[in-house]
Amino acid sequence: MQKDIFIGDVQSGDHDGQQIELKGWINRTRGSNKIWFVVLRDSTGRIQCVAKREDVGDDTFEALKGALIESSVIITGTVNVDERSEGGHELVVDSATIVGPVNPENPFPITESAMANAEGGETEFLLDNRHLYLRTARMTQMLKIRSSVFGAIHGYFRDREFTEYQAPNFVAGAVEGGSTLFEVPYFGRKVYLTQSWQLYAEAAMPALERLYTVAPSFRAEKSRTRRHLTEFWHAEMEIAWAGNEDVMVHGEGVVRHIAQTLLDERSDELTELGRDLELVARYADNPYPRIRYDEAIETLQGMGVDIEWGQDLDYSKEKVLTKDFDVPHFLTHYPRIAKPFYHRPDPDDPKYVLCHDLLAPEGYGEIIGGGERTWSEQEIIERLEEEGTPREPYEFYIDVRKYGGVPHGGFGLGVDRVCSWLSGADHIREVIPFPRDSRRVTP
């Protein structure tokens, strides 16, 4: 029952002249009453199958001719090298079995016209039919790129003796501002879906010292932008005995490793999606500069942007700032008043915190947020009070600092954002199979 032969291998020339069996789905058909062409698709590629009525007989010929797009079929035949066929190979059909037919009353809805406008952002129709859109070439390429990004993240951390560690998804307290939490009924109480693995990772930091995860995070932001999802995949790391600069080294390291992995594993897919490989290579090969928040403010003010010291950098300002960047840049040392309690104030000047954001070029914006953590009990209590944040949900977090607190830090990386940026997608929705935003939870 398992299949032995994949179309990609046939197109590579592994089966020239052989009699083989192919299993797949019908992608296109065309032909006449005497000769019928079926373009067969599987997860590895497409190949044209040619059936001649005089060779296959009337029954097989009519069965193939009546099989609609996306019917699943088993076709046997001989592999023929032929320049006229896409990919240089074709299958001369001996016999064919329709495994899963498609009813003409409900033909496959993802037509050429439905796809025509999809490249500039996906239409409502394609989002409604996401479960079927997944099998188109474009989504297949995106999903393979996504898989390589996930693999690269695990590879980077595991190669450097990080331990993969899991945190709960039901939590009692916020990491970011309280307004972005999803409430969940929980046996008569209210709990929240996690926004980040970080606080629970800090608890395990004294045990594991170097730890990471790739997991979903949830944020109830009503954002309607090309960079936001309510459920997104978050790659986070935490490292003991480390400062802001040490953490940035890993942030830069993992992002450059992802870019290099895509060049090694997915250059065909990137090219087919229209991505310029030279850009991806630039992101893999070059160091990412660091700029302090104060420098960024001065630069923006010099450009005539209306911004004052102490303001966080919103997207419109990020965009102006990164306009001339040709690689990602780290922005460091934000004002203390602009960042949450867990960021450690800079001992050299407590107006600032030891933090960093990594801003991607081409208008993709922030892909990493991280920094050094507030690690003494005294300091974390001060920071919570200063912010007006209630202590109760964070008692465990404070408790951890009573017993051998050490300097440490970490970052969170938006995996979907990285997929979007490196693949050159127009919208973050394009890189995740079933995107969730403030309006859409189906299919």
Add this chain to the structure above:
RNA sequence: GCCGUGUUAGCUUAGUUGGUGGAGCGGCGGACUGUUAAUCCGCAGGUCGCAGGUUCAAAUCCUGCACACGGCGCCA
């Protein structure tokens, strides 16, 4: 929460100063022995988002509503 745009066949869309809604793709039937988004002929398929209003007459003008999309704030 705010600003903007839109909703016509399964899909993509045309529709002029208000006067009985057209096309391409997809589907069905037919022709065609090498097609490449095949081509050619024919057929079916429409509560013009919903509810009111103006008018002899509304897809078209007015009001309200719904939904969608784009963008902003916030962030990864």
